Amino acid sequence: MRCYHSSLWNSATIRRKVLAVKRLIAIVLVCLVGAGAQPTVSLVALIAAPERYHGKQVVVSGFMYLQRERSALYIGKADFQHALFKNAVYLVIPNESSERIYRFNGCYVEVRGTFNGKATGHVGAYSGELNVKEVSPVWTATVPAGAQDGTDSPNCK
Numbered sequence: 261m262r263c264y265h266s267s268l269w270n271s272a273t274i275r276r277k278v279l280a281v282k283r284l285i286a287i288v289l290v291c292l293v294g295a296g297a298q299p300t301v302s303l304v305a306l307i308a309a310p311e312r313y314h315g316k317q318v319v320v321s322g323f324m325y326l327q328r329e330r331s332a333l334y335i336g337k338a339d340f341q342h343a344l345f346k347n348a349v350y351l352v353i354p355n356e357s358s359e360r361i362y363r364f365n366g367c368y369v370e371v372r373g374t375f376n377g378k379a380t381g382h383v384g385a386y387s388g389e390l391n392v393k394e395v396s397p398v399w400t401a402t403v404p405a406g407a408q409d410g411t412d413s414p415n416c417k
Contacts, residue, residue, distance in 0.1 A: 303335050306349065307387040310377025319372050320390070321398050326351070326365040329382040333371055333390060349388045350381025361395045367416035370398045 300319045305312075322333040325340045332348040334340040339347040351371070353361050372394040379389040397416050 303333065303349070306375060307335075307347070310375070310388045313375045314377035316375055317373070317393075318375050318390075319370060320349075321368065321370045322348070324351070324364060324367060324369045324371070324395065326353070326362055332381065332386055333369070337368075345381075345385040346387050348386055349375070349390045350379070350386040352389055352391045354392065357392065357394075361392060364395050364397055364416065368398050369395050371395050 299316070301313060303320050303322045306318065306320055320333065322335055323337045323340055324333050325331070331351040331353060332340075332345070333351055334344070334348040336347075338344075371390060371392055373390045373392045376389040376391065380386050381389055
């Protein structure tokens with residue numbers, strides 16, 4: 261028969277050990293949840309360091325313009341208006357999501373998707389590609405009547 265030291269089994273020791281196990285489980289859960297999180301990235305950072313985000317899920321905001329072979333997320337509306345393609349990433353939109361996504365054409369949006377820093381869109385004009393999973397509007401400010409709010413679509417709000 262084995263003899264156990266009584267201090268190993270007193271209630272204070274057991275409480276400390278249970279608390280330590282709970283902390284360890286909490287840390288593991290936080291790490292597991294955080295590993296799947298999509299980082300919010302500025303479009304400028306994405307364009308400046310494509311290798312850092314290549315193959316990763318990201319969340320990025322910008323001005324979205326959708327047209328055949330020219331669908332892209334631009335840093336701002338002026339970049340689209342002046343055809344500054346290097347200030348944009350090409351958007352690859354799945355057919356099953358196109359109707360839901362196209363309603364935000366001409367809006368400032370937040371896009372969730374997988375970034376491909378090696379692909380450069382139609383005729384190599386863009387600074388990467390984003391395989392779109394989800395799009396939501398971000399331009400929600402109320403603007404006085406007659407003021408330019410940077411959007412053309414009534415769906416942006």
